[in-house]
Amino acid sequence: MNLAEKQIISNQLQNAVVGKTITRAIVNQNPHTFVWFALKPSQMFCAHDANNTVALGYESLLNGQIIEKAEVIGGRLYLFISNRALSIDFTPQYFTKNTKPPKRHQLLLMLNDESYLSFTSSLGGALFFIKIGENGWATEGGFPSILTDEFSQDFFLNLIKQTELRSLSAKAFLATKNRIPGLDNTILHEILWEAKVNPKSKMKILNESDFINMYNAIKKVFPAVIQSGGLDTQKDLFGYFGGYITQVSKKTLGKPCFRCGCLIEKEAYLGGVVYYCPECQPFIKS
Structure with missing residues (x-):
């Protein structure tokens, strides 16, 4: 979750x-x-x-x-x-x-x-x-919650600086190794769509503007999903789907992007799949 x-x-x-x-x-x-x-x-x-x-x-x-x-x-x-x-x-x-x-x-x-x-x-x-x-156990927060002010832009940018990026992609940085607790593949695609960053783009060739866009997307998407009762691809405690309309998911695959009209694509990547808009989220090669 x-x-x-x-x-x-x-x-x-x-x-x-x-x-x-x-x-x-x-x-x-x-x-x-x-x-x-x-x-x-x-x-x-x-x-x-x-x-x-x-x-x-x-x-x-x-x-x-x-x-x-x-x-x-x-x-x-x-x-x-x-x-x-x-x-x-x-x-x-x-x-x-x-x-x-x-x-x-x-x-x-x-x-x-x-x-x-x-x-x-x-x-x-x-x-x-x-x-x-x-x-x-169950008493110490440790890493600041995404929903708090402690998870600031400076904190996020410093986290990137302290990480050995090497060949890490945007998806790998955000949603593996529990680098950011609570950010996983179920919400990753919405964040990167908002940030206009391709999941496969390498972190080392992205710029600070891209990183700030990623941070702003994180701070925007999480509260919006909570306010909507969850993603429309995920069920809650009572078995109901959430009301947050996903832009890049199994529900929108092959449909026009809300932002530009290009068809949403899906690829196998890092042992799973990624959804993205090829126009809004172009893959930047190293």
Whole structure:
């Protein structure tokens, strides 16, 4: 999830599940190689828990506990439950009474009003459940949030200066290695479209004006996505698509660019795909 999604989901969780009691937790019913469980920092991202030894420890810690709050801290989404925080890397789904939750899930929380909170991932992610304050867990923000004033233009330009750019493309700089927590491929294309920068263009040949355009696009797109309830390609806690109309996505592929009318293109790149307008976002070769 990108930071905008996490903020939206956090707000929805705050209204939908905070204050409710977990009556039963079902953990890792359908194991996923890249869904990670940990009860302490030393277990994070360790080898797949094939025997469920870590995951099964969640049940006794979750059963009977009250969900106290949902919050985004340092680019991560947490549910605070008793003296622990559940870190959530992928979108959960909430099901009201008399609706059926999915049959497949990595974590299912049954609540005292007979509603459910389900965590099911196709690509993977973390569901760490660690004591608050352990190694700074869920208490320290670290990298400034994109949504704050601390994430300033000077901060962004300095981050670029401190990074060994070499052959890094705009996509690689913005959306890999967690350089900017909360900025991922789900929102990357909208930012680069706004900035008029091609995802494949190398950072070392872009100029400061391009970097400032990227920064301004980040500061524009994230609040707009939150205000709109999410991207129109992503579902929220209740399974609804957001209202932010994407300009470069699977929904606009082959359609005229809103800005210039050129058809939106798609290419395989860096193990995934990129969407862009070839006219507004020309590829600058090194």
